[in-house]
Amino acid sequence: MTTSTRPAKPLAVAANPMPSSSPAFGTPVHPIHPRRAPPALQPASKPTVLPILLPPATLRPLAFRTFTKKHNLTLTSSALQALATFVGKHCGAAWREEGLAEKVLEEVAKSWKKCRGQVIVDGENETLRGILKTLDGSMLGGRIVQGSSLSRHSSFTFGSEAHAMPSRPGLESTTSFGMSRLEVRDDEEEDEHLRDPRDWLQVVGAFEQPRMVYNVIQKHFDKSAAKPSLFPDPSHKTELFRQRYHLVHQRILRNETFQAPTFSTTRSATLLRAGSIAAAQANTITPVANLLGRSGSTHLLLGMLTVSPIGTLSLSDLTGTIALDIQHARPIPETGAHFAPGMIVLVEGSYEEDSGASSGLGGTGGIGGTIGGKFIGFSVGHPPCERRTATLGGTEEADKSTLQGPAFGWTDFLGVGSQRATGSRMNKIASKLLDPETAHTVVIASDLHLDVPSTLTALRTLLRTQTPDPTATHPVYPLAMVFMGNFTSKASLAGVPGAGSIEYKEHFDALASVLADFQQLIAHTTLVFIPGDNDAWPSAFLSGAATPLPRKAVPPLFTNRVRRVVAEANREVWGAGKAKGKEGEVIWTSNPSRLTWFGVKGEMAIIRDGLAGRLQRTSIRFSKPEPDVDDDMPFAPSAQQNEDSHDVMDLDVPSAPAHASHNQQDELDLDTKTARALTRTILSQSHLSPFPLSARPLHWDFAHTLNLYxxxxxxxxxxxxxxPFVVKYCGCTVMNPASLDESGGRGRRVGKARWVEYDIRTGVGVVRSEG
Incomplete structure (x- = not known):
């Protein structure tokens, strides 16, 4: 008799004809068996690490850099052996590639100093054994698990009992709460290697910036988990403009001008200033699709200016498109902003339907398409700008134009922490490190044409000006020096004679020769280089035309000489036996990019682009109003905002007074008017490139890096x-250094340098010129 092995009989489930006790909440009819629990309810598997035998000599360079150079500690051979054994056991073969050993050694060194250990770290000491024993229970997958006693504020706590609460599923990481990657703790300012403000400077490239997507349903930002690509799906092009519209729309709805009337005293005063309740009702945004069947009525639309296939101007939002007639419309303000296709604007006017739209089918289309008829505009204005404090909050004076608190204080937009999570701690550290008697400046220069001899002369003038007197007791160096392209006056690698790859590399070799003469300066500051349209590699196939943004940094193939010069200066200045300090460094980053200091406390957005010329070429021309036209428009949020004392522009234009009032608008020169219009347009649009993709190409999956929100x-x-100008508007300091060589390579003023200095403590920028 043969016996066959049968599969195990499935568990019998008793028949139960009764339905679920709560169908609305999805309660199952039968209980879930533990063996058949879905994967989401099963315990997560712990990552395992294969131990390796790590020789102490292999770990010695990393341990020396962490213990000796950073923390001024000396390791004995027994201590190095203990650390090598611990790292090999818990970090495995990935101890070097993933930086696991460096984090472990950093934690051990700080724990040793916290226990007030001696300068010499001995392996036979009970303190080191206790630290390694405590750390042994906190290791998981080669990393220090969050929530351990050694981690720095890795848990999101609200009270004293928060550590005892289990973590919620799906929230094991605190990045959604905006916890900083700077790993700040209460005694962070006591660490010797963090006493220099340059330690808190961080350059965030466009390809490193996290992508935040606005959730229309839940009214907050979600971090996109999809990996961006240079060859995305065509649907991402549509999503690019949808996100831009959502950002502007939610910003407008939180502005007090567009709030529903209430019985509060502040709102009542606003209505009294407006003249009537009808003025407040006029600031209700109407979707384009809702215009059908409402001919002759006045509405306020929010949409993007577009050019239809037949060449007429149209206005589009998420519901549809309508032809726009601005023959008698007035821009608000009349001479202080640009209006061009691709911008999201507010248009007030009257809808006039044609015979084909009387049936409600929209003439040439329905909802989601082109609406029949046309919209006759009375006034066109930019969306009101929102201050940084109204969005994130902070210790500065709250924005008086809104009755609400910060909208997204817990959101980490750049990956450096959120205002609500780390803002107060960063402010304390900044107040201790930023001396009120010392200038903490960032020097900004543009158009560093290395193939023009006069530009190199101007660069020497700039570097000589920034080098302090060597006999000074406390020399002050700039925190960072930002140099922007184009690094050549003509497109490189594009077949132009004298602009090949060899000549392009020789230009940077010439830059290295100039920097080598200022070793003290480059050893005490951070050099940041941002490319332009004429730089490699995009110029090789676009010949200096508008390259898609963002664009990557200059390839290291051409910049190795500059890196070696900075490294040599660090060895000469910070060599053995000399005072310790923050070494100089050179960073080649993307265009655009961000420079942050002290986490979310300060942020500088940087872009190299011809915005003024593109705005002048694509702007819409409005007809001049009649002299007897009444100036009191029913809709003028931008005009009201300009009259507000909080939003008056502070100017620093070399050819104009330092502070020009709003009443002197007609008396200002052309340069001042250009600075005002460029600043108001870009900040109101909250985007660095508010143009169609045909005028300025963008990488669809990286277009979020150009948002100014x-x-x-x-x-x-x-x-x-x-x-060149420095303008402060809505709390944001907008700067343009223009060309570094003020002479443009010709004339009597050859070698005269021009740049902008920005103080991160006071937020004040100044245009400098030396020759």
Whole structure:
């Protein structure tokens, strides 16, 4: 008799004809058996690490850099052996590639200093054994698990009992709460290697910036988990403009001008200033699709200016498109902003339907298409700008234009922490490290044409000006020096004679020779280089035309000489036996990019682009109003905002007074008007490139890096076609250094340098010129 092995009989489930006790909440009819629990309810598997035998000599360079150079500690051979055994056991073969050993050694060194151990770390000491024993229970997958006693604020706590609460599923990481990657703790300022403000400077490239997607349903930002690509799906092009519209729309709805009437005293005063309740009702945004069947009525639309296939101007939102007639419309303000296709604007006017739209089918289309008829505009204005404090909050004076608190205080937009999570701690550290008697400046220069001899002369003038007197007791060096392209006056690698790859590399070798003469300066500051349209590699196939943004940094193939010069200066200045300090470094980053200091406390957005010329070429021309036209328009949020004392622009234009009032608008020169219009347009649009993709190409999956929401602390619009200026508007300092060589390579003023200095403590920028 043969016996066959049968599969195990499935568990019998008793028949139960009764339905679920709560169908609305999805309660199952039968209980879930533990063996058949779905994967989401099963315990997560712990990552395992294969131990390795790590020789102490292999770990010695990393241990020396962490213990000796950072913390001024000396390791004995027994201590090095103990650390090598611990790292090999818990970190495995990935101890070097993933940086696991460096984090472990950093934690051990700080724990040793916290226990007030001696300068010499001995392996036979009970303190080191206790630290390793405690750390042994906190290791998981080669990393220190969050929530351990050694981690720095890795848990999101609200009270004293928060550590005893289990973590919620799906929230094991605190990045959604905006916890900083700077790993700040209460005694962080006591660490010797964090006493220099340059330690808190961080450059965030466009390809490193996290992508935040606005959730229309839940009214907050979600971090996109999809990996961006240079060859995305065509649907991402549509999503690009949808996100831009959502950002502007939610910003407008939180503005007090567009709030529903209430019985509060503040709102009543606003209605009294407006003249009537009808003025407040006029600031209700109407979707384009809702215009059908409402001919002759007045509405306020929010949409993007577009050009239809037949060449007429149209206005589009998420519901549809309508032809726009602005023959008698007035821009608000009349001479202080640009209006061009691709911008999201507010248009007030009257809808006039044609005979084909009387049936409600929209003439040439229905909802989601082109609406029949046309919209006759009375006034066109930019969306009101929102201050950074209204978006994130902070210790600065709250924005008086809104009755609400910060909208997204817990959101981490750049991956450096959120205002509500780390803002107060960063402010304390900044107040201790930023001396009120010392200038903590960031030097910004643009159009560093290395193939023009006069530009190199101007660069020497700039470097000589920034080098302090060597006999000074406390020399002050700039925190960072930002140099922007184009690094050649003509497109490189594009077949132009004298602009090949060999010549392009020789230009940077010439730059290295100039920097080598200022070793003290480059050893005490951070050099940041941002490319332009004429730089490699995009110029090789676009010949200096508008390259898609964002664009990557200059390839290391051409910049190795500059890196070696900075490294040599660090060895000469910070060599053995000399005072310790923050070494100089050179960073080649993307265009655009961000420079942050002290986490979310300060942010500088930087872009090299010809914005002024593109705005002048694509802007819409409005007809001049009649002299007897009444100036009191029913809709003028931008005009009301300009009259507000909080939003008056502070100017620093070399050819104009330092502070020009709003009443002197007609008396200002052309350079000042250009600076005002460029600043108001870009900040109101909250985007660095508010143009159609045909005018300025963008990488669809990286277009979020050009958003100016929340508003940065400062903005650098490097444009050689615009005059140099420094303008402060809505709390944001907007700067344009123009060309470094003020002479343009010719004339009597050869070698005269021009740049902008920005103080991160006071938020004040100044245009400098030396020759």
């Amino acid at each position: 929340p508003l940065p602390t400062s903005l650098v619009l490097a444009d050689s076609e615009a005059p």
